[in-house]
Amino acid sequence: MGDAAGRRARRGTRPAIRLDPTALRTFGTKLRAWYRRHARDLPWRQTRDPYRILVSELMLQQTQVARVIDFYHRFLERFPSVERLAKARESQVVAQWEGLGYYARARNLHKLSRRVVREGFPTEADQLRTLPGIGPYTAGAVATFAFERRAPLVDTNVARVLTRVFAPHLHPKRARDQKAIWAIAEATLPRTGRASWTHNQALMELGALLCTARVRHCGACPVRSLCKSRDQKTGAR
Numbered sequence: 001m002g003d004a005a006g007r008r009a010r011r012g013t014r015p016a017i018r019l020d021p022t023a024l025r026t027f028g029t030k031l032r033a034w035y036r037r038h039a040r041d042l043p044w045r046q047t048r049d050p051y052r053i054l055v056s057e058l059m060l061q062q063t064q065v066a067r068v069i070d071f072y073h074r075f076l077e078r079f080p081s082v083e084r085l086a087k088a089r090e091s092q093v094v095a096q097w098e099g100l101g102y103y104a105r106a107r108n109l110h111k112l113s114r115r116v117v118r119e120g121f122p123t124e125a126d127q128l129r130t131l132p133g134i135g136p137y138t139a140g141a142v143a144t145f146a147f148e149r150r151a152p153l154v155d156t157n158v159a160r161v162l163t164r165v166f167a168p169h170l171h172p173k174r175a176r177d178q179k180a181i182w183a184i185a186e187a188t189l190p191r192t193g194r195a196s197w198t199h200n201q202a203l204m205e206l207g208a209l210l211c212t213a214r215v216r217h218c219g220a221c222p223v224r225s226l227c228k229s230r231d232q233k234t235g236a237r
């Protein structure tokens with residue numbers, strides 16, 4: 001083992017991943033073109049309202065899209081704005097969340113609504129992370145989907161796609177690989193915030209529709225030509 005590799009092994013870190021800029025550009029272009037043709041028409045993709053996007057993101061954290069759609073509409077009928085939510089009692093918010101489970105999400109949403117009403121909605125990912133219950137993924141999602149910021153985001157689907165395409169030696173769920181996966185997500189972003197909106201939606205959509213945990217539809221995949229894991233049948237990653 002060489003000195004550098006030895007030091008890395010002792011520290012438990014990974015070497016920086018070299019990504020070919022041409023491959024990154026081609027990846028983004030193909031991915032976004034595919035998304036424009038195949039994206040599902042989901043209600044939270046028709047708005048830039050940060051409150052509505054945050055509600056959808058929190059609901060989607062532990063629940064399938066098809067189930068969330070009904071809950072999302074009913075919740076927003078009852079609490080159509082962040083101001084209305086902030087005026088409600090916590091028990092009313094939790095009651096409206098009934099059926100979705102993981103009620104800490106509802107409590108945090110209620111708590112943060114009061115702060116947002118006082119201080120305004122943060123627009124940058126690092127500021128969004130200071131809100132109660134908001135982790136790096138949700139902060140990136142609200143920054144990019146509501147405010148069209150050029151912010152990376154990594155959830156389970158995105159981590160799976162990125163590791164399969166660019167770095168099969170990384171594991172999408174392994175804690176020590178997360179920094180490298182976020183770096184790949186950032187490197188794939190296009191130059192503008194507006195294009196980043198499409199890009200991040202497309203990454204998630206590819207992971208949900210074609211490159212799933214259980215099945216890889218490589219034959220239909222827009223980034224197949226660049227993917228280091230294409231046509232592999234095995235592996236639950």
Ligand code: SF4
Nearest residue numbers: 211218221224227230
């Ligand atoms: S080629 Fe296959 S493994 Fe690679 S990203 Fe596409 S669906 Fe996933």
